[in-house]
């Protein structure tokens with residue numbers, strides 16, 4: 001069995017979200033999933049045969065729902081509107097088959113334009129060959145608002161179903177109609193003297209029930225959450241009729257969250273690591289300082305030199321080799337699209353992993369406890 005395949009299985013004890021290695025043209029439920037199809041003992045290079053037509057390097061994961069999710073996603077947060085359609089198209093051209101988007105990013109229409117171009121030009125055969133994940137924003141947690149939010153996202157993206165819809169934060173805030181302000185952001189009234197967040201008391205169970213109905217209607221294929229801890233997830237499992245298949249968390253070498261991963265694996269929930277390059281995307285907003293820099297850490301640099309890889313590639317490889325089921329990485333720089341995908345043909349040694357594990361400081365850059373204070377509010381959800 002090739003090492004990369006072994007590493008996925010070793011890191012995911014008991015998990016049903018397994019790496020798929022045989023080609024399949026579509027990403028849909030019951031496409032062809034069987035253990036025999038997924039596991040192979042054949043020796044070979046640490047490169048995955050493609051799940052997706054025309055691309056030999058993207059591994060994929062079979063979720064408990066039966067759907068097959070490409071494991072390297074292209075992230076669209078902080079991609080300028082003006083360049084979004086182009087970079088999404090280029091990402092698909094490079095072989096990405098999983099696009100991670102969110103209304104709060106403010107560029108879903110442009111993401112949709114990139115997808116449309118890829119479909120029209122024949123880069124992808126049909127909608128079913130692309131995995132599209134989006135998120136439910138906090139203003140739309142009440143059951144009567146969930147569908148409105150989804151329909152807006154679908155309309156902006158120009159598609160009629162989502163492969164995955166995730167609650168972006170387990171934090172409900174006052175409803176702002178889409179016709180009034182979209183995307184609404186966190187602050188209730190940006191023109192107020194002291195703009196702040198108006199929290200709402202909406203039980204997560206209510207929101208989850210509304211998402212389950214949308215799965216029943218066929219508008220969403222999988223549901224999940226982001227930015228959660230074990231206690232909240234465990235509670236959700238107690239009432240979920242349709243269990244979460246994917247959870248998305250901030251994970252990088254400064255915030256390794258290994259116990260969270262172990263817990264999710266025990267429940268067969270796939271974990272997507274967002275911000276896998278750590279501080280990089282947070283420095284412009286002053287949510288990270290240059291001294292936190294993961295890409296210039298001497299340990300990372302040293303390991304990168306040992307393997308003849310970039311620091312970014314070491315960080316991405318570390319994430320999948322230590323248990324993340326999926327990675328979502330963003331770049332607005334076309335040359336990095338290739339670099340960020342090229343992480344399968346090498347492996348980190350045990351010694352490399354041990355050295356990197358020592359860099360964990362539990363630092364979250366996307367932490368409401370920190371960024372909400374700027375909006376005169378405080379909800380430290382991770383404490």
Ligand SMILES: NC(=O)c1ccc[n+]([C@@H]2O[C@H](COP(=O)([O-])OP(=O)(O)OC[C@H]3O[C@@H](n4cnc5c(N)ncnc54)[C@H](OP(=O)(O)O)[C@@H]3O)[C@@H](O)[C@H]2O)c1
Pocket residue numbers: 074075076077078100101168226227248273274275276277278280281282295310312313328329330331332333336339340366
């Ligand atoms: N669920 C949530 O609440 C949530 C929150 C945050 C993020 N996300 C998702 O996760 C995605 C990724 O997270 P992220 O954007 O925070 O962080 P990231 O992908 O870890 O890092 C992005 C930053 O790293 C730079 N970069 C990318 N590739 C590089 C390379 N090879 N070498 C050096 N620098 C590189 C990018 O700059 P350039 O663009 O200039 O190349 C950008 O500044 C987002 O786009 C979004 O889809 C989800």
